[in-house]
Amino acid sequence: MGKRIMxxxxxxxxxxxxxxxxxxxxxxxxxxxxxxxxVGGVCFAVLAWMLYSGMWDKIPLVFRKIFMVAxxxxxxxxxxxxxxxxxxFHDQGKEGLDYIIVLGAQMKQAGPSAVLKFRLDAAYDYxxxxxxxxxxVSGGQGSNEPCSEAEGMYKYxxxxxxxxxxxxxxxxxxxxxxxxxxxxxxxxxxxxxxxIVTNNFHxxxxxxxxxxxxxxxxxxxxxxxxxxxxxxxxVREFFGIMKDLVCGNLF
Numbered sequence: 659m660g661k662r663i664m665x666x667x668x669x670x671x672x673x674x675x676x677x678x679x680x681x682x683x684x685x686x687x688x689x690x691x692x693x694x695x696x697v698g699g700v701c702f703a704v705l706a707w708m709l710y711s712g713m714w715d716k717i718p719l720v721f722r723k724i725f726m727v728a729x730x731x732x733x734x735x736x737x738x739x740x741x742x743x744x745x746x747f748h749d750q751g752k753e754g755l756d757y758i759i760v761l762g763a764q765m766k767q768a769g770p771s772a773v774l775k776f777r778l779d780a781a782y783d784y785x786x787x788x789x790x791x792x793x794x795v796s797g798g799q800g801s802n803e804p805c806s807e808a809e810g811m812y813k814y815x816x817x818x819x820x821x822x823x824x825x826x827x828x829x830x831x832x833x834x835x836x837x838x839x840x841x842x843x844x845x846x847x848x849x850x851x852x853x854i855v856t857n858n859f860h861x862x863x864x865x866x867x868x869x870x871x872x873x874x875x876x877x878x879x880x881x882x883x884x885x886x887x888x889x890x891x892x893v894r895e896f897f898g899i900m901k902d903l904v905c906g907n908l909f
Contacts, residue, residue, distance in 0.1 A: 661709045668706035675699035678889065685886045689764075691894045739896050746861035749878030751784065751853040755791050758784055758853040758879065759841045761834060761864055762797015762807030770814055772884050773857060774807070778814050780881035781855045785820050791853075793820070794844060796828040796837040834860070834898070835907045838867045851875040857883045859891045863899050866908050 679695035708714040714722070751758070760781045763774035770778060785793055793815065797807025804810075808829035816822050828844055831837045842848065852873050854864040861878035868876040883891060902908045 661714070665706045665709040668702045668709065672699040672702035672706065675702060682887060682890050685884075689894075692890055694893065695890070736896060739899055740892060743859055743862045743892060743895055743899075746865065746878050747858040747880055749861050749865075749880045751877045751879040752851065754788055754851075755784075755853045755877070756850040757792050757794060757845060758855050759794045759796055759837065759868075760811055761837045761854065761856040761860065762795070762811065762831065764800070765797075765803045765805060765807050765810040767804050770810055773887075774811070775814075776857055776881040776883065777855055778811055780879055782815060782818050782820065784853065784855070784879055785815070785824065792824055792826065794826045794828055794841045796831055796841045798830050798832050800832075834863060835867055835902060835905075838864070838871050842868075842871050842873065848872040849874055851877075853877050853879045855879045855881065857881050857891070859883055859888065859895050863895065863902065863908070867902065870908050 675695045676699040679692050679699065682692035682695070705714075758781060760777055763777065764771040765774065769775075781793060785791060795808045795811035795815070797811065799806040799809075806827075806829035808827040812822075812825050812827050815825055826844055828837070828841045831840045838854075842852075845852075848871070850873075852868060852875065854861065854868055854876065856864050856878075858880040861880045865876055865878045899908070
């Protein structure tokens, strides 16, 4: 009975994964990470079949135990990292920062993607409330983008009324760690106060990358996110944090 219930749970999990994959695909997230949900659905479906057919019991006990320990360890690490991500969801920075760095995201033919627009609107709000703060817009040009992310962000903010002389473009970076490193190279010093402007799920990594780069006074400024992509983005961010940990970028 226990294995039957577990197989039903796995089938439901597989259906949820496939369904969410379809939702993110149809809403157009801007990346192909949504395919991880299809992979997860396949894994749950295979596990359900193995439990239902009795194939699971034919696997040597030692391998089943190793598998269960690995799954438990993975879930534990995932929960801890997601807790760290959530802890930065409502960061609003400090008043009177010397600089804010707006981390790049996809530019489309029609302008900033929804994710990037949220970041730019948060930057606009901060800049209008703190008139002495300088803004660095950071992001290079991807193969599917009409211009560099920095150029698109610059135009968006200027069109909204931010003075051009308050905006510095960094248009060479290709990922978050380069966003931070190249932007700080433009600033030329680390004894300044810096705010990292990005979506709520991305603030934790952005702030810690800045700390690892030697910024002495750094805070996060969290922009909102698209509710349809939030789960997808948070899982994607987990892998981004693990990559930066392995590469030594965070500490």
